[in-house]
Amino acid sequence: MKSPGSITAEDHILGLKWNPEGTRLLATPATGAVLVADEAATLLEELPGHGMGNGISDWFDSEPATCGFDGKIRCGSREWKPGRGMIEHVRTSPDGALLAAGQGKALYIFDTAGSDEKSLRDLPTVVSDLAWNPKSPAEIATAGAGGALLWRLGEKEPFARFDWGGASLLVRWSNDGRWLATADQTASVHVYDIPRDNPLNMEGFESKVRALAFSADGKRLATAGSSVVTVWPCASAKGPDGAHPIQVDGSESEVLALDFSPATGQLATGDGEGTLLVVTFEKGQFRRKRARLGAGISALAWHPSKPLLAVGHTSGLVTWLSMES
């Protein structure tokens, strides 16, 4: 691993996001300025933070879209404040046309002109996380109390309920559109096989599950929840149902961040002690490279087309790591 460079934010890195072209990286710290850097780790821009805390940013309409505890969304010269409550994340639809933000029991959807007419208000639960269907830009999942709900824009009722009665913290939708997965407060992961309308429940994690990620082809789901990362096979007809997952050890403490490379299929994992694992999968086996990077790793983002990894730390440092030999 070689490091082309690094930048430093004021605080713990909450999220990292490359733009679709892979030319710029957005680094969101817990407080303070949101940073924009290029592929070579040159700092390009410092965007104002959101008061008491930032939410997770995304790219929208070729601009960084930031949000936070002040209830505001800023995107270039545009600013929206749909309500008083905090906004924990914004997420751009797969076609890039819409920006979604959960604020309390409302799911706001903005288009590039700023119209929010597709928003859903008075949802049954607060939105703790949200995920667009990569295969259908008119479908979005919200997580919260009870589980996850799947919505079609323009409809007032969810078209599917993944309501297992507990509490979901994170929700992710696989790129092939088949799987929806939630990471839960109750040390569990719930996976929903959408075409088969079949919910699966994975329990036995050591703690609440703070990270999960699908591989770009949707064939693997990696879950945190301890110092061992569990990788579930999702390629077969039944997916993880009855299958033996791969257990990736080597971390020194609880894993806080996971990401699969769209370019190489490798999985990167980061723990609270700063241990980075880069895992390569081959015919049901895996091999891993391990590096100790100092401060705890709180966010990871692979470049969309190159073997280049951005690593965000609890200290505010963001390091670029190239896997090219």
Place this chain on the structure above:
Amino acid sequence: MSRIPVTILTGFLGAGKTTLLNRILGENHGLRIAVIENEFGEIGIDHELVINAEEELFEMNNGCICCTVRGDLIRILGNLMKRRDKFDHILIETTGLADPGPVVQTFFVDEELREQTAVNGVVTVVDAHHFSRHVGETHEAEEQVAFADVILLNKSDLATPEELEETEQRIRAINALAVIHRTTRAEIDIKKVLEVGGFNLDRATELNPHFLDAHGHHHHHHSDISSVGIEAEGDCDGKKLNDWISKLVRDQGQDIFRMKGVFAVKGQADRVVFQGVHMLIDAASGGPWAGRPRKNSLVFIGRKLDREALTSGFRSCLA
């Protein structure tokens, strides 16, 4: 790592919570206090240290019927704990109609919050003039009083001395342990609100059930929520005590809002202190008896408490 103290502020609509919050935020006390406000629909406080969040209740789905917690708090506090510049104190305001139970339970249930924060106490603001009406209208007003470590009997200037006395007695009948301050426009020394120590097991050693005798039985009791204090000399059998408390919270945990105790356990030189909220209990060593007589003190605040059954149940645990 030192844990950040958290105070939970409850009170019925219009009792004066916002006035108190504005006072806390405006005073020159030298503390950095983050406020999490949940009063959607009411007049919010526009201040850089205030976070607005919509209350999100969720069940842990782990078989414990009392494990309803506040998901929004888990996420907000989790985020605040990540900050490099930590706060000196965190204040959580609940909605006027909120049951404080889930807020308190959140700090027992979430591992991360247990490690990084310490619930300092529940402060309840009561409208001295309208409390009787609020109690008659909903059960939340009573539950907010039952959970409290400190009660501000606010708007005292609007009530007659007789009304004040009657309201205070009514509050005492529900919660005999809370410290009551009579206030006007929520004027109070901020230390009396922030330095409560109601969930601090060290301070549980100061428990005095005789307080109940002085206040608990001399007036009309309109509520089915009350306090029961038990005191007994002699050592407990640790296993019997554990079995009794476990069964008690399993069978009646839903109706027990708060419990605190100091025990002399056979074979243990130090005091054993414990506290609980509904079905969630926490125990620790309370340090040496330091010359004081070894005796057991226990207080329950809850709904439909059976004093005789609790007393005889506890006495059966004596060694």
